Amino acid sequence: MRKKVTVVGSGNVGATTAHWIAAKELADVVLIDIIEGVPQGKGLDLLEAMPIEKRDSYVMGTNDYADTANSDIVVITAGIPRKPGMSRDDLLNTNHKIMKDVVGKTIQFSPDCILIVVSNPLDAMAQAAHKMCGFSRERVIGMAGVLDSARFRAFIADHLKVSVENVTAFVLGGHGDTMVPLPRYSTVAGIPITELMDSQTIERLVQRTRDGGAEIVKYLKTGSAYYAPSAAVAEMVEAILKDKKKILPCAAYLQGEYGITGLFVGVPVKLGAKGIEQIIEIKLTPHEQEQLNRSAGAVKELVAVIGI
Numbered sequence: 481m482r483k484k485v486t487v488v489g490s491g492n493v494g495a496t497t498a499h500w501i502a503a504k505e506l507a508d509v510v511l512i513d514i515i516e517g518v519p520q521g522k523g524l525d526l527l528e529a530m531p532i533e534k535r536d537s538y539v540m541g542t543n544d545y546a547d548t549a550n551s552d553i554v555v556i557t558a559g560i561p562r563k564p565g566m567s568r569d570d571l572l573n574t575n576h577k578i579m580k581d582v583v584g585k586t587i588q589f590s591p592d593c594i595l596i597v598v599s600n601p602l603d604a605m606a607q608a609a610h611k612m613c614g615f616s617r618e619r620v621i622g623m624a625g626v627l628d629s630a631r632f633r634a635f636i637a638d639h640l641k642v643s644v645e646n647v648t649a650f651v652l653g654g655h656g657d658t659m660v661p662l663p664r665y666s667t668v669a670g671i672p673i674t675e676l677m678d679s680q681t682i683e684r685l686v687q688r689t690r691d692g693g694a695e696i697v698k699y700l701k702t703g704s705a706y707y708a709p710s711a712a713v714a715e716m717v718e719a720i721l722k723d724k725k726k727i728l729p730c731a732a733y734l735q736g737e738y739g740i741t742g743l744f745v746g747v748p749v750k751l752g753a754k755g756i757e758q759i760i761e762i763k764l765t766p767h768e769q770e771q772l773n774r775s776a777g778a779v780k781e782l783v784a785v786i787g788i
């Protein structure tokens with residue numbers, strides 16, 4: 481039987497996520513939104529692209545959660561994006577309200593699904609969703625690290641003029657200004673980038689990665705990035721549906737790992753059919769641990785504001 485993925489929110493990130501999933505023929509896709517007509521229109525448009533792409537993914541849009549029933553994965557992109565001058569944290573209260581609306585309806589119709597949270601501020605929204613749904617921590621995953629590390633990889637590949645396929649990169653911590661890119665675990669064909677670039681260049685690329693979302697918001701003016709974010713979601717969906725056991729940086733609920741308890745923070749995890757099948761603990765230097773603690777502290781502050 482075909483797998484089923486629901487994408488809640490059929491705006492820029494949601495519709496483009498549906499696009500990547502269908503184009504890769506990973507699953508049938510249901511797009512759902514509160515706006516009448518938009519998910520239906522975008523869903524139908526994508527369905528009509530499938531003969532050209534030679535893909536048998538069925539795509540539909542709806543405003544009725546009954547159509548989302550028995551989804552294997554539900555991706556939550558519902559919420560407002562930021563505008564120039566706004567931080568992700570400015571979205572906190574509005575998106576928390578939206579999350580309350582969405583999570584309850586989602587789990588009513590797909591009680592066995594895996595939830596991938598995308599709405600910002602990411603780590604706090606993942607924490608809210610986890611608390612609301614009562615799922616085990618394996619089944620609630622936040623998307624941020626795959627995007628942040630893809631941005632770092634793109635900048636490294638562009639600077640060194642090498643194939644993006646040669647570049648791996650690691651980014652830990654919260655999805656925000658305190659994210660922690662790890663140059664010593666970032667490589668080009670297995671060679672640490674610290675051997676290939678001077679520290680000033682690395683610091684410049686790290687800072688550009690931290691500001692990666694804001695750089696795009698500044699250009700777009702009316703919304704935030706969506707091609708790379710949705711491609712990142714599709715990679716996570718693929719790892720789960722194909723049980724790939726792929727190690728990816730994701731926001732996960734930590735219970736003592738990295739010395740952090742009871743908080744969603746970005747760490748390397750193994751993604752497979754059960755969701756987060758393992759949290760990988762890597763050794764950090766005291767400076768990296770301090771940066772990760774600072775990042776976790778920023779998530780903790782947000783979580784306290786919404787009282788979860």
Ligand SMILES: NC(=O)c1ccc[n+]([C@@H]2O[C@H](COP(=O)([O-])OP(=O)(O)OC[C@H]3O[C@@H](n4cnc5c(N)ncnc54)[C@H](O)[C@@H]3O)[C@@H](O)[C@H]2O)c1
Pocket residue numbers: 488489490491492493494512513514515557558559560561562571575578581582597598599600602623624627655703704705706709
């Ligand atoms: N985690 C990440 O790395 C990352 C990256 C990019 C964007 N985001 C976040 O993803 C979210 C979506 O961004 P976007 O660019 O697609 O925004 P968008 O405005 O294009 O789309 C959001 C959609 O959510 C819908 N929505 C609002 N309330 C809803 C509800 N209660 N139920 C169902 N749908 C509802 C809206 O109608 C809209 O269509 C934002 O919060 C943004 O900050 C996160």
